[in-house]
Amino acid sequence: MTPEIDVAAINAAVEVLERGGLVAMPTETVYGLAADADNEAAVLSSYQAKGRPLNHPLIVHVCGPEALDHWAQEIPESARMLTAKYWPGPLTLVLKKKPRCGLFVTGGQDTVALRCPSHPWAHALLTKFAGPTYRGVTAPSANTFGRISPSCAAHVAEDLGLKPEGKLDLILDGGTCEFGIESTMLDLSTGKPRLLRHGVISRAELEAALGVPVPDAGSDAPRASGRLKSHYAPRTKLELVDADEMLERAEALKCAGDTVAVMAGKPVLERLAAADIVPVLSIESPADVKAYGALLYDALHRLDHAGAKRILIERPAADPAWAAVADRLGRAAA
Numbered sequence: 001m002t003p004e005i006d007v008a009a010i011n012a013a014v015e016v017l018e019r020g021g022l023v024a025m026p027t028e029t030v031y032g033l034a035a036d037a038d039n040e041a042a043v044l045s046s047y048q049a050k051g052r053p054l055n056h057p058l059i060v061h062v063c064g065p066e067a068l069d070h071w072a073q074e075i076p077e078s079a080r081m082l083t084a085k086y087w088p089g090p091l092t093l094v095l096k097k098k099p100r101c102g103l104f105v106t107g108g109q110d111t112v113a114l115r116c117p118s119h120p121w122a123h124a125l126l127t128k129f130a131g132p133t134y135r136g137v138t139a140p141s142a143n144t145f146g147r148i149s150p151s152c153a154a155h156v157a158e159d160l161g162l163k164p165e166g167k168l169d170l171i172l173d174g175g176t177c178e179f180g181i182e183s184t185m186l187d188l189s190t191g192k193p194r195l196l197r198h199g200v201i202s203r204a205e206l207e208a209a210l211g212v213p214v215p216d217a218g219s220d221a222p223r224a225s226g227r228l229k230s231h232y233a234p235r236t237k238l239e240l241v242d243a244d245e246m247l248e249r250a251e252a253l254k255c256a257g258d259t260v261a262v263m264a265g266k267p268v269l270e271r272l273a274a275a276d277i278v279p280v281l282s283i284e285s286p287a288d289v290k291a292y293g294a295l296l297y298d299a300l301h302r303l304d305h306a307g308a309k310r311i312l313i314e315r316p317a318a319d320p321a322w323a324a325v326a327d328r329l330g331r332a333a334a
Contacts, residue, residue, distance in 0.1 A: 032139030
């Protein structure tokens with residue numbers, strides 16, 4: 001449940017952004033590490049706080065579709081249609097950037113990724129911060145680069161923390177994220193839609209809205225967040241295991257003296273219990289894909305903290321509806 005917006009906290013966050021500081025803000029996907037997208041020093045400090053490579057582009061979060069023309073150019077009608085349909089919401093569009101958008105935001109590329117989050121706290125912050133020039137914030141996930149994304153304020157506090165011991169000036173606690181999976185990212189910079197990152201909004205939904213196929217982006221596509229082979233990774237080694245192989249794998253690790261933490265469906269957990277295999281931590285995975293996505297990062301944090309030698313997760317169904325979840329798990333296990 002999302003707590004009521006704390007207006008004083010939002011005002012404090014705007015003040016931090018205006019002086020070049022860093023704010024962790026909740027979105028409907030994950031918590032983001034916000035910096036003034038027009039302020040090069042602030043954006044570079046967010047790269048440093050995360051340990052993120054400087055050539056890895058950031059998403060500019062804006063207050064609404066009306067900000068498009070302030071950050072992008074050569075905007076196709078498909079982009080305006082999609083923002084009218086899905087903004088505020090978990091859809092990021094990659095478009096040709098305006099000169100206003102610095103190369104320090106785009107990783108040196110001539111394209112910019114834009115999104116308008118729907119979380120009420122994020123939306124309130126962006127609306128208050130925008131001003132007449134429609135300022136936006138860069139907001140990569142508020143965690144150390146390559147590690148598990150944060151779906152609540154506690155995850156942010158544990159990882160990046162507040163100054164002086166930590167790296168952030170302010171953490172806005174807007175509750176647990178609704179979706180828990182990063183936004184769908186669609187490249188429209190060439191006029192033809194290409195899917196850069198799977199997310200809450202599915203390929204099928206985009207194809208229905210656009211009336212054309214939306215293929216996965218190839219190697220010639222703009223670099224984008226969340227596309228590295230290894231990402232969203234716990235410190236404990238993670239393996240994806242098919243349901244019918246889970247018992248055998250868990251028994252092999254037990255024989256080798258390795259403890260395990262497991263996330264799987266109820267039938268798999270029951271088979272492990274019947275074989276007297278007792279994981280350090282067992283998490284029953286939801287059968288519903290949206291419930292699974294909302295749980296995923298919190299579950300990964302808990303599994304990683306369980307003290308096991310290995311994390312075993314039941315491989316999700318090979319179904320297009322599960323593409324975003326499968327993508328995150330595959331990169332976490334890479």
